[in-house]
Amino acid sequence: MSQKNSTNEYPIMRPSSLKKRQRYLAVATELFLEQGYEGTGLDQLIKRCGGSKLTLYSYFGDKKGLLKAVVIELTEQLWEGLRFDVADEKSLNDQLMSFACRYIELVYTPDLLKLSRLVMAQAQTDPDLANFFLERGACHSQDVLQTFLDEQSRLGRLKIDHAFLACDQLLGALKGNRYLEALFADRLLNEQEIQDYAEHAVNAFLRSYQCQG
Amino acid sequence: MSQKNSTNEYPIMRPSSLKKRQRYLAVATELFLEQGYEGTGLDQLIKRCGGSKLTLYSYFGDKKGLLKAVVIELTEQLWEGLRFDVADEKSLNDQLMSFACRYIELVYTPDLLKLSRLVMAQAQTDPDLANFFLERGACHSQDVLQTFLDEQSRLGRLKIDHAFLACDQLLGALKGNRYLEALFADRLLNEQEIQDYAEHAVNAFLRSYQCQG
DNA sequence: ATGATACTGTACGGTACAGTATCATATTTA
DNA sequence: TAAATATGATACTGTACCGTACAGTATCAT
Numbered sequence A, B: 001m002s003q004k005n006s007t008n009e010y011p012i013m014r015p016s017s018l019k020k021r022q023r024y025l026a027v028a029t030e031l032f033l034e035q036g037y038e039g040t041g042l043d044q045l046i047k048r049c050g051g052s053k054l055t056l057y058s059y060f061g062d063k064k065g066l067l068k069a070v071v072i073e074l075t076e077q078l079w080e081g082l083r084f085d086v087a088d089e090k091s092l093n094d095q096l097m098s099f100a101c102r103y104i105e106l107v108y109t110p111d112l113l114k115l116s117r118l119v120m121a122q123a124q125t126d127p128d129l130a131n132f133f134l135e136r137g138a139c140h141s142q143d144v145l146q147t148f149l150d151e152q153s154r155l156g157r158l159k160i161d162h163a164f165l166a167c168d169q170l171l172g173a174l175k176g177n178r179y180l181e182a183l184f185a186d187r188l189l190n191e192q193e194i195q196d197y198a199e200h201a202v203n204a205f206l207r208s209y210q211c212q213g
Numbered sequence C: 001a002t003g004a005t006a007c008t009g010t011a012c013g014g015t016a017c018a019g020t021a022t023c024a025t026a027t028t029t030a
Numbered sequence D: 001t002a003a004a005t006a007t008g009a010t011a012c013t014g015t016a017c018c019g020t021a022c023a024g025t026a027t028c029a030t
Helices: A015-035 A042-049 A053-060 A063-079 A092-107 A110-122 A127-154 A163-175 A178-185 A191-209 B015-035 B042-049 B053-060 B063-079 B092-107 B110-121 B127-154 B163-175 B178-185 B191-209
Strands: none
Touching (some): A015 A042, A015 A063, A015 A110, A042 A053, A053 A063, A063 A110, A063 A127, A092 A127, A092 A163, A092 A191, A110 A127, A110 A178, A110 B178, A127 A163, A163 A191, A163 B163, A163 B191, A178 B110, A178 B127, A191 B163, B015 B042, B015 B053, B015 B110, B042 B053, B063 B110, B063 B127, B092 B127, B092 B191, B110 B127, B110 B178, B163 B191
16 A cells, blocks of 8 residues: 555655656556557556556556556647747747647647547546546647737737637637547548648638738 | 348348337447446346347347447438538528538537547447448538538639638538537537537638638 | 565456357247 | 247356455665
8 A cells, every 4th residue: 555646746766666657657558549448458468567466556556547647647748849939930820830730740649549539438437537638638729829819919910809719610620520530540641731731721710810911 | 140230231020129129229329328338238238128138139249239230320310410402592601501500519419429439439449330430420521511612612602722621621610629528528519609609610711712702 | 684665476356248058938920 | 720930037158357465575774
């Protein structure tokens, strides 16, 4: 009963233990993403991982705790790079395009798609996990974009009637209907398509909301 | 080993058997949507359903076959109403608005959201099911919209540079970023929000692509 | 060195569940 | 009515797997 932390707030731990914990996490991530939660047995995990089941349980409490740790780690890692650079001297169009490309690239990342499936499959039995995932993903990107657009409106460069809706729908357009195909069947976008999606959506957006042509 | 049809092509069957089959299907649908595939035991199903396990197996082959039948039935049922009325005398805007509202209403339908989760959770182990679901859902709606828009372009009412992209992104905008929240956490839209989403997206779309103002 | 703590390897209890087998009963068909 | 077939109720088989117990070993602090 030494550590029961299923989250990422480590207590005092030996360096070797920390390393071991990271190893568990890495292998669990790999297996969960590949085979899903139910599809991954802990015996199998330990076999690939080395270490013992008891140690695993001392780190993560139970299987659900392990899943939570995996989701937290991976989520924060994936979404960390999505932001506008405020001290950026590029044009509005360039800033939007840069954001748009990074956003599309991100949501079509194979690992994020698999993670999404993983979380969604557990959404009914573990709503907290789903909420955490939404908070750090969908809601966060919405916040980032809306903050930027508000600022641009304040500067008189945009005129938007309903900022929330505009944001929501721009993000929707960037993902496109094709996002469903990625989510369900891993149909990805190539570099060129990402560029096209971003350009097309940003152009349409600016045509609707930019102030001076 | 009488019938091994896991699809919907019924062989010769007594009426009473057909009725029984429907009953299995209805209860299976209910349980799968509520508790997921792995979460639903067949013993539990039979208990609620009446009938016996042997009969169930004679109809659907195995558990996967039952799932397939449920997905096929429900999918066709849900998407059947989504189309443009060709002999419609309404304005372009009205026709688009009518389609947009029906589309949003549909993709935010609780049962369709649950079905989506169900299929997605099985996507890795059963890609065929996922492909079928995509075909009848996402791809089909894309086809319907694009056919309509092509016709409108031919009539000189719209001028669209990339019809596929425009379609894809209009559908994306209609769902909005909020669709993720619905998918992950059943956060639905009310009647007013559906109207707002449709109006906002259709307006933006027409501002970009309509020919004469 | 010595005691305290963390870890390994293995085995096992308990349980859940898909799929099959059995036998009795009902319903159709000839 | 008799044979053939479909169904019901239930028990059973095999298996997979979570979580725990335990005895022995390695690693740390002092």
